[in-house]
Amino acid sequence: MKSSDYPGRAKPGGMVGVRKPARVVGDGESPAQAPTPSPITPVQENTLIQPMEGEFILASEAALQDIGVDQIVRSPYQPRLTFNEQALEELANSIQAMGLAKPILVRPLPNGMYELVGGERRWRATKLLGLSKISAIVRPMTDTVAMVLALTDNEQEDLTDYERGRAYQNALESGDTSQRALARQLGINVSSVSRCVAMMSLPDSVKAILDDKPWLITLNYAPKFVAFGEQDPQKLSDVVKKMAEEGMQQEAALRYLAKPESPQSPRHRTQVQTIQGIGKLKVAGDKLELTIEKSINPEKLNSKLQEFLASLDATELQAGD
Incomplete structure (x- = not known):
């Protein structure tokens, strides 16, 4: 018995993807008199997102190229704040053994350099290996698109919640998106x-x-x-x-x-007292600090203090007395 579920079977609600039959030439009508069918415009599957007015744009379409590692500069929209050195070495070993499985994503700059959009860990690992070239998708794009794609690329790897928050905030401050729109672009909950x-x-x-x-x-x-x-x-x-x-x-x-703050004991309380004409005396815990005015001779003051301290009875200064 022939299955009713087979490739190309029409779906309920109408036929989808079936070409319209060619017009049949009627009696007395020559093929030359038949209307010329309209040309079919091919669908552009890799249509580029156009940069905003005033931004640099490359005429060619996005393409896979081998570009110089030193021709690439970091993205200002990179959400990752720290890079684990051990993880980078492991990635470099993997690239050395198996090759680069996924090309990085860059956009061209007016000065002939390329700005990294996605794949900074792969780029850094390639630099660790001392390679001069790296496989990259070169694609002109706006700042907003570059920011979103940088986030999308890193969402596949473990970003911290703080790094995400910082990057989301930067995207929102650009004024070109909202929290809901950003969540939709990243495929996450608002x-x-x-x-x-x-x-x-x-x-x-x-x-x-x-x-x-x-x-x-x-x-x-x-x-x-x-x-x-x-x-x-x-x-x-x-x-x-x-x-x-x-x-x-x-x-x-x-x-x-x-925990509620416990009141400080006098021993741990900081006290500052002004000594008229001499300076300021600061008592902080077990420390006593005297700051003198510019007009005071420190050697003379030290001599007086030595005399005063020598005249004191240490037993009268014991804690708790």
């Missing part, structure tokens, strides 16, 4: 874009630390860090610095931030 962008509300001092170590704060904890940043940005900055330098984990950092 709530993911919104939550990552919210990380950009962190204090500048915290973002400066995350620019160097973007993995410290993840999306599931970010709202709490943002909230603490609004309450006490300096305390949050100090805690995130501990995370970066001492390896404090997010949960421990949040517990520390949530």
Whole structure:
């Protein structure tokens, strides 16, 4: 029995993709009198996205080329802030053994150089191998398209939530897209874009630390860090610095931030007192610092202090007395 499900079978609701029959020449009509059929315009499958007015455009279509590794410059839209050196070496070994499986994506610049759009890890690994050429798709495109494609390329690799938020924010600040449109272009949920962008509300001092170590704060904890940043940005900055330098984990950092401040004892309180005509005396914990005015001779003051200190009874200065 012949199957009813076979290639080319018409789908319900009309015939799709069937060519219209040629017109039959009627009685008394010569072939020369028959209307000439309209030429079929081929569909351009690889139509280029046209650059915005005023931008450099290459006349030729996008093409696969071998270009010089040193002819390529980094993209200003690269979302990745850090590169794992060990992972790059492993990628370089793979390229050396198997070749470059996927070409990089670049766009031409007016000065004859190429701006990297996608594939910076592959480009860096190729440089590690000391190769002079790399396979690349050369494609003219606008800044907006380059920004979106740079994000799309890196979405396939593990970007941190902070790196995503930073890149999404840059794209939104360009004014050519919205959160919903950006999410649609990247094929992700708009709530993911919104939550990552919210990380950009962190204090500048915290973002400066995350620019160097973007993995410290993840999306599931970010709202709490943002909230603490609004309450006490300096305390949050100090805690995130501990995370970066001492390896404090997010949960421990949040517990520390949530603890109420205990009042400082007099021993740990910083006090500053002005001594008229001499300078300022600062007491901070176990440290005592005297800053003198320019008119004071430090050697004479030191001599007086030595005399004064020698006259003191140390037992009268013990803590707790």
